[in-house]
Amino acid sequence: MxxxxxxxxxxxxxxxxxxxxxxxxxxxxxxxxxxxxxxxxxxxxxxxKRKAVGVAPDGESDAPQVPVLPEEDDPEQLVEVETTDAGTPLPVPVVSDSLGLANLGPTTRESALRMELLREKLGARHVDLELGCRRMGASGCEESGMAPFFAALEALRDGRRTQPVRVEHLGDSLIASDHITDVVRNRLQERHGSGGKGFVYIDRPTRSGRGVRAGQASPGWEFIRVIDRAPPKDRLPMSGVAFTAGGAAGPQDVRFAIEDARTAEISFLAQPGGGTVQVLADGKSLQKVQTRWTPAEVAIARIKLPTGAKTLTLKSRGKVELHGVSLENGNPGVVYDTIGLPGAYAGVFLRTHRPYFRAQIRQRKPSLVVLMFGGNEAFRLSRDWTKPEEIRQEAEALVKLVRESVPDAACLVWSPIDAAVRTMGGDLVPRRGSRMVADIFRDVAKEGGCAYWDALSAMGDEGSAIRWLSAGLLNEDLIHPRARGSDLLGHLFDLSIQRAYAASHPPVASTEPPGLRNLDKALTTTFTRLRSLEKGDSAHLGILQLGASHTASHYFTDAMRTALTKRFGDAGRGFIAAGKASERLKPAGVARELVGEWTVEDALTATTPGQAWGLSGIRAVGAPGASLRIRFCDGCTADTTPPARLSLYWLDGSGAGQPELKVDGTAMPPEPPPPEPFTAPTVRIRSFPVTGPAHEVEVLNQGGGPLTVLGAALDLERPGVTYDVAGLPGSTASTLASHEPQALAAQLSSRKPNLLVFWYGTNESGEANLDASKLRTEYGTLISRLKKDAGGAECLLIGTTDRLQQDADGTWAVAPGLATVTAVLPEVAREQGCAYWSARAAMGGEHSMLRWQRAGLGHEDGTHLTPEGYEKLAGMFLSDLIAAYEAFKAQPPPLAAEGG
Known part of the structure; x- marks a missing residue:
């Protein structure tokens, strides 16, 4: 009652x-x-129902305590995207990259452009960072408030940084459930690489809201917080919450999903009488952390996590106080910590124990500290619970504490966002005090050497909260954005950072423009044949790609072959070099097998130039009695009706072994001997009519000497594309030029390629004293000769990928000959009438290999790509090739139109 x-x-x-x-x-x-x-x-x-230690759990009585934010927005309350009369979405506007969208992937970029539509509808604005000045000199500002953070990002870009770039974002309920900060984190990590998840609490500090930045804790953990009504003095660290176990509830535990984490840093209080923490990965014990120490101080325990582990579990025993766990993957990249507490304002974080605050923030080694307050200051000011002078003093004290604790870090201050109140008559009006607090914070940031972001102006200034509410982007409390509103704020904040970074650290322009070049006449025959195939005419396009490891890996060419044959028809697997069994051939349904005594030789190991090699610079030499098998369409259930041709390539000559050939297990009659014995190794080619793509060719050396096999080929005699691959790891264009010319010409004449694709330059780029003139002359001469040997084939040069070499100190430097290669290859292509496509420009130009490495697309050696990277690059190349083909179809040259 x-x-x-x-x-x-x-x-x-x-x-x-x-x-x-x-x-x-x-x-x-x-x-x-x-x-x-x-x-x-x-x-x-x-x-x-909560177990706060001796204090009210919802914070102090004079601070605005908020309801749980919804995890998802109600679709019925959201702004609808405008559509055409037919109901389809209007096209996303093309926006200049002056917004800051560089280096975002297609999905994120599309999401950002959708946010732009929403921004325009709500009247929100792009507001640039006010960079401030952290160090003045005789000539003015010598270092902006964001300089340390931007320098760290640039070091990531250049490969000079091997440690993560960490951000500590301290704020109130707007970020307590990782709204706003999630958008910023995801985009920074997409642009600059991810260093891991970062700091997460033991449990949600309010046991409400999203749990994405906390573990799954047992219910007996107790907590004390700086937002409580009467937090204990000299007790709490920078993160503002202490989770304790060992009281009446007994031992407790917490579990974290550790995803790709390789290290975990457990933050705890080392104290007199402290207990222990048992650390387990996937249920298996790793080590025990002892927390007993005198005097009490904040400490960390760094744990190396097993590769592939999925969960990390901490089990307490005795009196234990934990603050959180930092999860990182050990890679250079961005780590973005969210420290958000409902009801917090600048004065709240001043309640932390200063030595603990300094110790914990220093342990994180941040490059940037974001202070995001003002909403609760404005609320308190509107209730006359505080005065402007007090707000200024608290903000100044917090900025000073941060600057003194981590003097090498950048700092950035947010203004409050807009909020509204409802009058007794039911009308909505802007909350009093928001602009006054924003102006105070701007002055504090400027005086403290910090950058400043006017979130209030970005939102649309005073009164914008009312528009956001009507659009379904603000909660009914008139204070807190809903999930999509938070996303918009994160979008605007992220782009303000990126614009400032781009202005102070402009990206290095690539010396090679992206896309296909030299297309006037270079690919006329190729495109004409593709058009005939697309129309259903009887035509064939043969492509032969020659190169080094990028080609030999098969990942790039498999992706190209799959896409081209799917659209234009499959004319068979084409040429396969002789050699050992290879897992890389399995995706294409090819299997190789060597039985008996074989030696696989390559042109790189040749002691004398001018030897005869297969197209790829490889040959398999078998002793008498040895056999070799090559199977096409191994294990497939393809159509068996189309006529086909199965061919074997080998070397004949004085003292050569005598081959016995079998096709699908059936011995073939011996071939008549040549009219005159060969005086030098000579390429022999024998073809057999078959049907369908699934066949096996076997060659047995009957004796008389060693037998040298170069390869085999399977061609379907129907319209379509054949994509031959001849790559030798470590080779250069000069390696190919050293092959015996007649043997190379015989194989090219047999394969009859319509298009020769050359992909050399990567290994040349590793040469410290690369001779540009010699490279230009020798590569050009080689292309001219091979085009002639192939019967007048067209040509296309693929330029090298970005290549970096790691110094002894772990930093990455550009390969010594890369600049020469990127300058010479386009000239060679133009002189030889070849199309040209720069793989490096497609990757993103200078130091793009670092970004590909962080995205799992570049190999750790700085030279090669991962399978996913090769597939992505092939998709880029194919996109440019098909775009050029579509342009050709729309306006073909006159001769091509007549002959089509």
Missing amino acids: TLVLTLLLGVGLSLAPVPEALRPIPSLAQGPVGPRLVELVATSSAAS
Whole structure:
């Protein structure tokens, strides 16, 4: 009865015409009474179930405590994307990259452009960072407030940094559930690489909201927080929460999903009488952390996690106080920590124990500290619970604490966002004090050497909260954005950072433009044949790609072959070099087998130039009695009806072994001997008519000497594309030029390629004293000769990928000959009438290999790509090739049109 009477009295006073500061329940004047009472009772009920240590769990009585933010927005309350009359979405506008969209992937970029539509509809604005000045000199500002952070990002880009770039983002309820910060984190990590998840709490500090930045904790953990009504002095660290175990509830545990993490840093209080923490990965014990120490101080325990582990579990025993766990993957990249507490303001974080604050933030080694407050200051100011002078003093003290604790870090201060209140008449008006607090924070940031971001202006200035509410982007409390509104704020903040970074550290322009070049006549025959195939005419396009390891890996060419044959028809697997069994051939359904005594030789190991090699610079030499098998379409169930041709390539000559050939297990009649014996190794080619793509050719050396096999080929005699691959790891264009010319010409004449694709330059780029003139002359002469040997084939040069070499100190430097290669190859292509495509430009130009490494696309050696990287690069090349083909179809040259 007492509770009911007290509640009725509070409701009556809250609805009475008295000043807002005297209302016991101010929020009841901001909307319908019923839902507010339900919310109040539900919040009180939930609070009674929590186990805060000796204090009220929902924070101090004069701070605005907020309801749980929704994990997902209600679609019915969101702004609808405009559509055409047919109901399809309007096209996303093409926006200049002056917004800051560089280096975002297609999915993220599309999402960002959708956010732009929403921004325009709401009247939100792009507001640039005010960089401030952290160090003045005789000539003015010598270092901006963001300089340390931007320098760290540049070092990541250049490969000079081997440690993560960490951001500590301290704030209030706007980020308590990782809204806003999640967008910024994801984009920074997409641009600059991910260093891992970063700091996460033991449990959610309010046990409500999203749990994405906390572990799964047992219910007996108790906590104390700086946002509580009477937090203990000299007790709490920078993260503002301490989770304790060992009381009446006994031992506790917490589990974290560790994803790609390789290290875990456990932050705890080392204290007299401290207990232990057992650390387990996937349920298996790793080590035990002892927390007993005198005097008490903040400490960390760094744990190396097993590769592939999925979960990390901490089990307490005795008196234990934990603050959180930092999860990182050991890679250079961005780590973005979110430290958000509902009801927090600058003065709240001043309640931390200064030595603990400094120790914990220093342990994180941040490059940037973001201070995101103001909303609760404005709320308190509107209730006359504080004064502007007090707000200024607290903000100045917090900035000073941060600058003194981590003097080498950049700092950035947010303004408050807009909020609204409901009058007694039910009207919505802007909350008083937001702009005043924003101006105070701007002055504090400037005086403290920090950057400043005016979130209030970005949102649309005072009154914008009302528009956001009507659009479904603001909660009914008139203070907190919903999930999509938070995403928009994160979008605007992220782009303000990127614009400032781009302005102070402009990207190094690539010396090679992206896309296909020299297309006037270079690919006329190729495109004409593709058009005939697409029309259903009887045509064939043979492509032969020659190169080094990028080609030999098969990942790039397999992706190209699959796409081209799917669209234009499959004319067979084509040429396969002789050699050992290879897992890389399996995706294409090819198997090789060597039985007996074989030696696989390559042109790189040749002691004398001018020897005869297969197209790829490889040959397999078998002793008498040895056999070799090559199977095409191994294990497949393809159509067996189309006529086909199965061919074997080997070397004949004085003292050569005598081959016995079998096709699908059936011995073939011996070939008549040549009219005159060969005086030098000579390429012999024998073809057999078959049907369908699934066949095996076997060669047995009957004796008389060693038998040298170069390869085999399977061609379907139907319209389509054949994509031959001849790559030798470590080779250069000069390696190919050293092959015996007649043997090379005989194989090219047999394969009859219409298009020769050359992909050399990567190994040349590793030469410290690369001769540009010699490279230009020798490469050009080689291309001219091979085009002629192939019967007048067209040609296309692929330029080298980005290549970096790691110094002894772990930093990455550009390969010594890379600049020469990127300058010479386009000239060679132009002189020889070849099309040209720069793989390096497609990757993103200078130091793009670092970004590909961080995305799992570049190999750790700085030279090669991962399988996923080769497939991505092939997709880029194919996209440019097909775009050029479509342009050709739209306006073909006159001769091509006549002959089509």
